[in-house]
Amino acid sequence: MSLSVWVYSESEGVSDEVTSAALDLSMNIPAGPSVIDLGQARNGTHSAGGKLVLKGPPSSEPAPQVAAEAIFRAARELRPAAILIGATRNGREVASRLAAKLKVGCLSEAFKVSSDGQNLFAERNVYAGKVVAKVACPLPSIATVKVGAYPRSGSIPKETRELDVGHIDGQIRVLSRESKAAGSVDLKSAKVIVSAGRGIKKKEDLAMLEDLAKEMHGALGCSRPLSSDLGWLPEEHHIGLTGVTVKPELYIAVGISGQLQHVAGMKDSKIVAAINTDKDAPIFQASDYGIVGDLYQVIPAIRKALANRT
DSSP states (O other): OOSOEEEEOSSHHHHHHHHHHHHHHTTTSOSOEEEEEESSOOTTOOOSSEEEEEESSOSSSOOHHHHHHHHHHHHHHHOOSEEEEEOSHHHHHHHHHHHHHHTOEEEEEESEEEEOSSEEEEEEEETTTTEEEEEEEESSEEEEEOTTSSOOOOOOOOOEEEEEOOOOOOOOOOOOOOOOOOOOOOGGGOSEEEEEOTTOOSGGGHHHHHHHHHHTTOEEEEOHIIIIISOSSOGGGBBSTTSBOOOOSEEEEESOOOOHHHHTTTTTOSEEEEEESOTTOGGGGGOSEEEESOHHHHHHHHHHHHHHHO
């Protein structure tokens, strides 16, 4: 086993965040992290160690089983101490497949990783964020790092190394491709977030919250029902245990009851303000400021106050 930390994600932005986790981890595993790239180097992917380019598998959006097999072949030869993977939908599958192939442990959904040189430790939320569990696994091992848990890394790669892992049959035939629209919101870097919940009566009413967010130079988020159940907003706006984890300077929860699944995704916000007609809504327990009132009266009043200040 070599004293190295590997980083892999199918998303360039997530790779930057996972690299930050690897930098933290490498304080106890001295060698700097290496970013794994399948097929060709991506501009903007950074690491403190270097970039390991795996030649052989398809270079564009490899299927999880292909990515897992490619990394497995490289890891079998170079034997890294730890492999960190972004906890995205595909990343989770890559990690579980890779752990099974390497016959090593896999720690999931970590928001903090560390090591004593013999074990990999991960801190993760359990019971919908009510409890933090610290779990351990002997090195070598794998961990998936929760998106948004670490800031993006700005370190510079020192070198690029290529490794030919040979042909991989993914057993999948691509029939067609359609481009997915680029994301319109980056909640993880927003300093102000106005978040909508089931208190919003109809989809068209989201416009006033979006306007408020723009006036405060922030972004619009939502609880799970608005994205997953009603489809009023894309999934990228969903904040919560199964969505995005955010840490803005100001989080405004509008018409959100405050179930544990949602609070788990925003509880680390610097200041939380809530607007709800129910004075007993759980969201107030997680808030610094609360307004018991009708959002259809409160939001226009806030916007008017902001306009008068300018």
